[in-house]
Amino acid sequence: MQISQEMIKAINEQISHEASSANAYIAIGSWCERTGYDGSASFFLEQAAEEKEHMLKFIHYLNNAGYEAIIPAIEKPPGSFESLEASFRFGLDSERKVTKEIYELVDIAAKEKDYSTYTFLQWFVTEQTEEETLFQTILQKFELLGRDKLAIYQVDQSLSSIRSKVGGMQQN
Numbered sequence: 761m762q763i764s765q766e767m768i769k770a771i772n773e774q775i776s777h778e779a780s781s782a783n784a785y786i787a788i789g790s791w792c793e794r795t796g797y798d799g800s801a802s803f804f805l806e807q808a809a810e811e812k813e814h815m816l817k818f819i820h821y822l823n824n825a826g827y828e829a830i831i832p833a834i835e836k837p838p839g840s841f842e843s844l845e846a847s848f849r850f851g852l853d854s855e856r857k858v859t860k861e862i863y864e865l866v867d868i869a870a871k872e873k874d875y876s877t878y879t880f881l882q883w884f885v886t887e888q889t890e891e892e893t894l895f896q897t898i899l900q901k902f903e904l905l906g907r908d909k910l911a912i913y914q915v916d917q918s919l920s921s922i923r924s925k926v927g928g929m930q931q932n
């Protein structure tokens with residue numbers, strides 16, 4: 761299987777983006793934990809584990825095709841947030857950015873008629889749709905329940921089972 765230099769470079773950049781996402785979610789999870797948002801802390805730490813899986817999928821793809829996956833240094837993520845809602849807004853914005861990045865990879869694969877990479881990327885296209893839906897569903901809870909202390913507590917408590925409720929989440 762031949763992968764172009766442009767595609768390899770773009771996939772390596774995506775490895776870096778997934779690593780940054782994992783790190784950012786660990787930072788949010790840590791902030792949630794020390795602030796007392798236990799449900800959200802476990803939610804974000806599980807998100808971080810998923811991002812690490814995404815990173816590994818790209819690493820395996822390049823290595824198995826005979827190219828070098830580059831393990832990046834990661835910038836320090838934000839360490840605190842204005843509110844629980846702001847942390848989920850950060851998550852949604854970040855997922856939207858990643859969706860654009862995945863689409864750019866798909867564009868390159870299509871342009872180069874690299875059908876192997878194109879097919880490999882379809883999993884990520886579906887995954888990003890689900891990730892955006894998940895964060896939107898959680899943000900919607902603040903609209904439904906409100907933003908007083910009890911409402912925020914209820915949103916936080918509801919997060920331990922959110923994945924099964926949104927449903928249809930694909931396996932890694």
Ligand SMILES: [Fe+2]
Pocket residue numbers: 778781810811814858
């Ligand atoms: Fe990801």
Ligand SMILES: [Fe+2]
Pocket residue numbers: 781811855858891
């Ligand atoms: Fe994600």
